[in-house]
Amino acid sequence: MSAFHSEYLVWHWPIAFYLFLAGVSAGAMFFAVLLKHLCVKEAPHLSGYIRAACLIAPVTVMAGLGILVTDLTKPLQFWKILLFYNPTSVMSVGVMILLVYTVLMFMWIALVMRPYIDEWSELHLPWLQHITAWLSRVEPTLTGILVILSLSLGAYTGFLLSALPGYPMLNNPVLPILFLLSGLSSGAASSLLGGVLLHGNPDSREVKFIHKIEIPLILVEIVVIFTFFMGLVLTGGQSKIAAMNALGFGFWGAVFWFGILVIGLSVPLAMNLFMTATAKRRWAYVAATASCSLLGVLMLRHFILYTGQLTIA
């Protein structure tokens, strides 16, 4: 398919998946923290949605890192990225954020699952309880840093592309905001989808809580997408050509108008409003809405990556 080939294409679909997975992880972790502190409060380990987020966040971030490493031309030398590092490189700083984030994420998950860990370690590894007790003491600090890191990780996926001066559509200050917002909504969607799959109640307060945040999130996302392309058009020159090439007729134009705007944003927005208005939250509604959002974000990552490399400065 010619849509996936162009003259100046350097980064192809594995990078789109990496950006998607890192965003899902950051978003899932962000919503897990919100759910625990602002919604569930007591016994978070029993909430299907928090459990789902605690499962999704580590799996996606590891899978993303795995993709990043296998996509190198020298995968076995990935450790050089950790050993040498360059403060001006978004990738280098991002990998640092990713590592600290992953460590803190596991500590936070251990705190959520503390009742299970304590129960198990009482019989097998009593000293483990000293660690969980220590974690409990530093929980507020840990949570604060984790929230900032998850937001940084979400934004980093955008900065990675916006640091490329040769492609006017990517070299765009709005891109990190767009990727952060869509990463958050993909995290929310994956927690909802995972939650109902793990037999969470589709009509629970967690779902209501997430939906209440999702509606303004989607609206802001639409505004940001509009700003993104308006900015390109008003800049003129190659930026305008880039916007026209991306949004015009053809494969990627269809992906944008139908896939991203309709399936990814409008359908979830309408479903969220419908569920809020009628207070009817069925398993299928919640799952279908979340799937649409996730699919939309995945398409957005591919769309930006491929059309972004279509037009050069």
Place this chain on the structure above:
Amino acid sequence: MDNVRRQFIKGGTALVAATSLYLLHDAGAEDTPQGKVRYALLHDETKCIGCNACAEACRHTNQVPEGVARLRIERSGPYGEFPEQYYRFSRVSCQQCEQAPCVNVCPTGAAYIDDKTGIVSVNSWKCVGCQYCIAACPYHIRFINPLTHSADKCDFCKETNLRDGKQPACVEACPTGALMFGDLEDPHSNIVAALNTQPVYRTKEDLGTHPKLFRIRAKAGGITL
């Protein structure tokens, strides 16, 4: 609860403060080395006949495998009316940017500017092949060398001819003398004299890359009216 909130904010603030300090720590540093050699190249497109001798010499001297190239001559045209038709030739190779995007984005520092010569170079051992530099270079001239699996590009023959005290291979090979190589820091060098007396241009200067590959424009033409 108050205590919890305070601790939460403390953690967050500490992180932000640490990051800002870190970003500030070399904010005042000067990028271009002073009192050193700063090599540049001038391609006189009025003399270039598009014979490709430079590209062949480069491939041979630097052992560049088939399928990739450090240097190409791009032909455009023909312009003008028969029998006055002509082609234009431009050099496609690393522009030796002083503010090099490839160097900025490289996560390991494998893409770096050599302190002694100002030449943008690749440390093949450090390179992990993430291809970030290839995407970042606005001139699209970097590539992965199929033999070393590292990023590769023109380095003014830093590891070959320059080391042997010779001029870069392309400069030596050019039959019309269209290429001039020299040190911008030396006020008496030929290249400084040439740059001071002729109208030269550089490509994509608006991106803030400060390229050190200068060009003298061939005949008029190439403007779409």
